[in-house]
Amino acid sequence: MKKILGAVFIAMVLGIFAGCASKPTGDARDTSAYQQNLKMNLPAWADVQFKSGWNKGGYYWKGPVDEAGFFASGKAKYSDVSTSTSAADLDGKAQIAFFVKQELNAIAKQESDAADSDSKTQTAYKDFQSSVAQVKISGIIRVDRFIAEDGTVYVLMFVPSDEIKRAMPSDSEFSQKVMDIYVNGLNEDKD
Structure with a gap:
């Protein structure tokens, strides 16, 4: 029973990573999450x-925040x-x-792999991973709140890219390169 529950949990976690790691394409209104939220009378x-940058057309959220984050x-x-x-x-x-750290570590891994077995890059990668694990991101704000009929409170939180940059390690050329790639990706496909 424990093995089955463990396998189900791992599958759920991998599904979450797959859903968040891949970039949405097309119209957000065509996604299953958007359609499900519509049926449940929840915000998109x-x-x-x-x-x-993924909020193309304002389908996920139509609020006033107009900065990378x-x-x-x-x-x-x-x-x-x-x-x-x-x-x-x-x-x-x-x-x-959780998701910012996951993305930063994924970018760092790609950059490390691209440098092959350069010992300096591998050391910088390991140092970066250790630093990211200990980071505390401040400046996260609530930009919307919704109370469902059953009493569940849903909130939409936002962190500007400046706060992410301020929190992350930038003590090496490797760290700076990873942060630049991440921040540039935040505004990808922005109108």
């Missing part, structure tokens, strides 16, 4: 993580709206930290 951004939603349901909102905010912040 509920349970979705996206870069500001990363959006993630959080949710919680407790006995009162205030507690639920606080917990949802924490969930959204954790989602942002």
Whole structure:
């Protein structure tokens, strides 16, 4: 039973990574997450993580934030709206930290692999991984909140690219290169 539950959990985690790591193409209204949220009377951004550049056409979110950054939603349901909102905010912040760190590590791995077995690059890569694991991203703000009929509070959180850059290590040429690639990707396909 434990093996089955473990396999299901791993499959779910891999599915989440696959869904967030690949760039959405076409119209966001054609995605299953958008359609599901529509059917459930939820905002398009509920349970979705996206870069500001991916918000092409404003389908994920039509709010006033017009700068490079990363959006993630959080949710919680407790006995009162205030507690639920606080917990949802924490969930959204954790989602942002998790996905930003995952993407940075993926970019760092690609850059490290591209440099083959250069020992200097491999050392810089390992140092970067250690630094990223300990990073605390501040400056994350709530830009929207939705309360569902069942009392679940959904929040949309945003962190500007400047805050991500400020939090991440930039003590080496390798770190700087990874950050530049990441920040340039935040605005990819932006109107």
